[in-house]
Amino acid sequence: MANVLIVDDSVSMRKLVGGTLEDAGHQVVEAEDGVVALGVAKQKSVDLVITDVNMPNMDGLTLVEELRKLGTYKFTPILVLTTETDPERKSLAKSRGATGWLVKPFDPALLLATMKKVLN
Amino acid sequence: MTTSDEDRRAQLLGYFYEESAEGLEAMESSLLEIDIAQPDSEQINAIFRAIHSIKGSGGSFGLDDISRFAHHAETLLDEIRAGDRQLTKKGVDVLLHSTDCLRDMIEAMRDGKESDQDRVEEITGQLLEMLEETEERAPEASQSLSVESAIEPASASPNGTKAEWEIRFAPHRHLLRTGNEPVRILRELESLGELKVTADPEELESLDDMDPEDCYLSWDLSLCTDASEEVLREVFAWVEEDCDLEIRCLSKTVESVTEDANADSNTAEDAKVEPSKAAAAKSSGKSGARAASGGGSIRVSTEKIDALVNMVGELVITQAMLGEVGDNFDENRLEALREGLGQLARNTRELQDNVMRIRMLPVSVTFNRFPRLVHDLSQKLGKRVELVLIGEATEVDKTVLEKLADPLVHLIRNSLDHGLEKPDQRVAAGKSETGKIVLNAFHQGGNIVIEVGDDGGGLDPDRIRAKALKNGLITEEDNPTDSQLFDMLFQAGFSTAEKVSDVSGRGVGLDVVRRNIRELGGTVAVDSTKGVGSTFTIRLPLTLAILDGQLVRIGSETFVIPLISIVESLQIKPEFVNVITGSAEIYRLREEAIPIVRLYDLFDVLPDRQGIDNGLLVVVEGSGSKSGLLVDDLLGQQQVVIKSLKDNFGDVPGLAGATILGDGTVALIVDIAGLIELAKNRIPEASVKTGEVSRSCEAVAEPAESDSAAQGDSQ
Numbered sequence: 001m002a003n004v005l006i007v008d009d010s011v012s013m014r015k016l017v018g019g020t021l022e023d024a025g026h027q028v029v030e031a032e033d034g035v036v037a038l039g040v041a042k043q044k045s046v047d048l049v050i051t052d053v054n055m056p057n058m059d060g061l062t063l064v065e066e067l068r069k070l071g072t073y074k075f076t077p078i079l080v081l082t083t084e085t086d087p088e089r090k091s092l093a094k095s096r097g098a099t100g101w102l103v104k105p106f107d108p109a110l111l112l113a114t115m116k117k118v119l120n
Numbered sequence: 121m122t123t124s125d126e127d128r129r130a131q132l133l134g135y136f137y138e139e140s141a142e143g144l145e146a147m148e149s150s151l152l153e154i155d156i157a158q159p160d161s162e163q164i165n166a167i168f169r170a171i172h173s174i175k176g177s178g179g180s181f182g183l184d185d186i187s188r189f190a191h192h193a194e195t196l197l198d199e200i201r202a203g204d205r206q207l208t209k210k211g212v213d214v215l216l217h218s219t220d221c222l223r224d225m226i227e228a229m230r231d232g233k234e235s236d237q238d239r240v241e242e243i244t245g246q247l248l249e250m251l252e253e254t255e256e257r258a259p260e261a262s263q264s265l266s267v268e269s270a271i272e273p274a275s276a277s278p279n280g281t282k283a284e285w286e287i288r289f290a291p292h293r294h295l296l297r298t299g300n301e302p303v304r305i306l307r308e309l310e311s312l313g314e315l316k317v318t319a320d321p322e323e324l325e326s327l328d329d330m331d332p333e334d335c336y337l338s339w340d341l342s343l344c345t346d347a348s349e350e351v352l353r354e355v356f357a358w359v360e361e362d363c364d365l366e367i368r369c370l371s372k373t374v375e376s377v378t379e380d381a382n383a384d385s386n387t388a389e390d391a392k393v394e395p396s397k398a399a400a401a402k403s404s405g406k407s408g409a410r411a412a413s414g415g416g417s418i419r420v421s422t423e424k425i426d427a428l429v430n431m432v433g434e435l436v437i438t439q440a441m442l443g444e445v446g447d448n449f450d451e452n453r454l455e456a457l458r459e460g461l462g463q464l465a466r467n468t469r470e471l472q473d474n475v476m477r478i479r480m481l482p483v484s485v486t487f488n489r490f491p492r493l494v495h496d497l498s499q500k501l502g503k504r505v506e507l508v509l510i511g512e513a514t515e516v517d518k519t520v521l522e523k524l525a526d527p528l529v530h531l532i533r534n535s536l537d538h539g540l541e542k543p544d545q546r547v548a549a550g551k552s553e554t555g556k557i558v559l560n561a562f563h564q565g566g567n568i569v570i571e572v573g574d575d576g577g578g579l580d581p582d583r584i585r586a587k588a589l590k591n592g593l594i595t596e597e598d599n600p601t602d603s604q605l606f607d608m609l610f611q612a613g614f615s616t617a618e619k620v621s622d623v624s625g626r627g628v629g630l631d632v633v634r635r636n637i638r639e640l641g642g643t644v645a646v647d648s649t650k651g652v653g654s655t656f657t658i659r660l661p662l663t664l665a666i667l668d669g670q671l672v673r674i675g676s677e678t679f680v681i682p683l684i685s686i687v688e689s690l691q692i693k694p695e696f697v698n699v700i701t702g703s704a705e706i707y708r709l710r711e712e713a714i715p716i717v718r719l720y721d722l723f724d725v726l727p728d729r730q731g732i733d734n735g736l737l738v739v740v741e742g743s744g745s746k747s748g749l750l751v752d753d754l755l756g757q758q759q760v761v762i763k764s765l766k767d768n769f770g771d772v773p774g775l776a777g778a779t780i781l782g783d784g785t786v787a788l789i790v791d792i793a794g795l796i797e798l799a800k801n802r803i804p805e806a807s808v809k810t811g812e813v814s815r816s817c818e819a820v821a822e823p824a825e826s827d828s829a830a831q832g833d834s835q
Binding site: 010011012013015016019052054055056068073075077082083092094097099100101104106116118120 | 128132133135136138139165166169172173175176177179180181182296297300301303304307308333339358361473505620
């Protein structure tokens, strides 16, 4: 069981992803944008971050960068979950320290499998 | 799918519907506000995000039509956002249409209906046409798609045949810092087949020199698997730039990629030709509709909830204090008891206020849709209009707000169509070309007042009078005041519009507006000056659950009259009472003639006295006309909680409900508009059908007095 931080500006997306994870026995914390997520990340210890890219206030790629600057989040796996498929954006995400890139609409089984992988 | 799964899906869809509606609304208002020549990038971003979210969530819920449609609009916006495309008026219009179309699609899905496919295709066509207009963009988009689809089938595993692979995996030192863990990659490979791992410690440094955040090991792997090379490479996809990787096939047997591997990929394009998926989406839409109609939800700011929690805390303290007083009570503690009860009263009142506030929403929720309405209508009518919204933060009960939308739409259409003149007429009248519609909301006492005003041509009393004569509402001898004439506009079938337009003016309308507002316990009136403009004023109670009432006594019964409808209360002076045609009694109040309604008669109650001389008259106004209610006593004003009578008694004419008073007795709440209607129908009956009269006479046990003829005699 893992503590997962889900970052997405869409409530329904958060609930959808959150529900999938909770069913699999994980604990979920939600944040509506990068700024809130960063605040949560500083307060709570989280095993995995799943973030959207396009969000107001702070986008997902900036969030990845900021999280990697925090001592406690150097190695925490961060999955990007987005509708974007642009390879350039993918490699930008990677260079900023994202662990994986999943494309919406997401397949719950694939998401769980990926989580399992990155969480060992 | 189990029931709970379905329920959850319905619940999740509920979130989706709500947030899409909000997103589309935000998108629409940004599109209407945006300066086409110099668009604000944050506004463009906001529009983009709204559509982007709908695409993402829609796709995740399997709502592929919606997701696909949103995709086209998103592409367009993305190009605008990136500066590759100029924002044009046409673009804004197409996007506005897309907003409508998406809204319809989502609402149709929610209500379990079919969306208008022709329309969807039409707007999709418009979007695609726009996208193709810039030639160099289109090929690039299709190229990126083909790249995606080329990868998909390759990543699927071919059937049956195994091969032996040799892999050299040497991570760069910083690999761990990218959040990647080599062990995870090894495990993943292990899941593909038989894996032999040999670690290479060559690069390891002495413990003193080692940085614990660096990766020093590398691995030689041998794997026997039926997976293709692409699948193996996919495992390393995320680290390939952060490591040295060699993959060699030692014993390669037959490799075939099945055609139907494509079916695994769940891109939107594939879903299009998959009827089963579409059907699934449809049925799920229905279950979503159930949830949506099952009970609306409301978003409450944490601030309001905090206030509530705080109040409950204080209530607990008061309870503890009173408990302590009660434990060993003697006369000396009377003061403490009184103080505690006072505090309890205060807590209760504040708690009530706070609970009521939970249901309150700012009127902006409804107001926000009007800029679009005005934008579209003014274009259609060839008029120039500026819409001014004032007091959008004014809060009102959610139910009231929802039911207010239609009447307001009607009034605004009315102002645009009939009120405001065409630009040339305005110029000729010495006004500015652009007309103004002002929507103003504010609190007044315990009510909310909403005004819809325009600076148009105003109402013409002469024309209304002519029309009223034609409709038989008045006779040649009648000399109604302007405001009485204006009030006739709210009668069914009354329209002074010379031609019927598709915007408004079929003669049905203002009467419906009045009926809707009346159902909410409110009033609507119009004031106008010819050539200067008109203002419609709606007055509503803040909430439907609690009412500010005037308690009145008739005999031994207490009734509640809504304060909102009371104009004034007075003691009857006999010299102002007139009897018309032997049946109706009229009270002359200043320049107005007000029919007197004997409540005891209507409600079959035995009054203190039946003569009206020096009696108390409560002058009320409902559905545009005033009446004087004869009561025995005025008791006081208080807020009462409305309990519906509907479940047990159905609709009772003249009554809005009941309430329980402080002493536990039940008091009926009077519905003024209904009561006036009831009294109107009763007066002619009383003079004609004596049977009806005698029945009520028996009930009051003094037949001679309450007989209509006797009433006439008493003057």
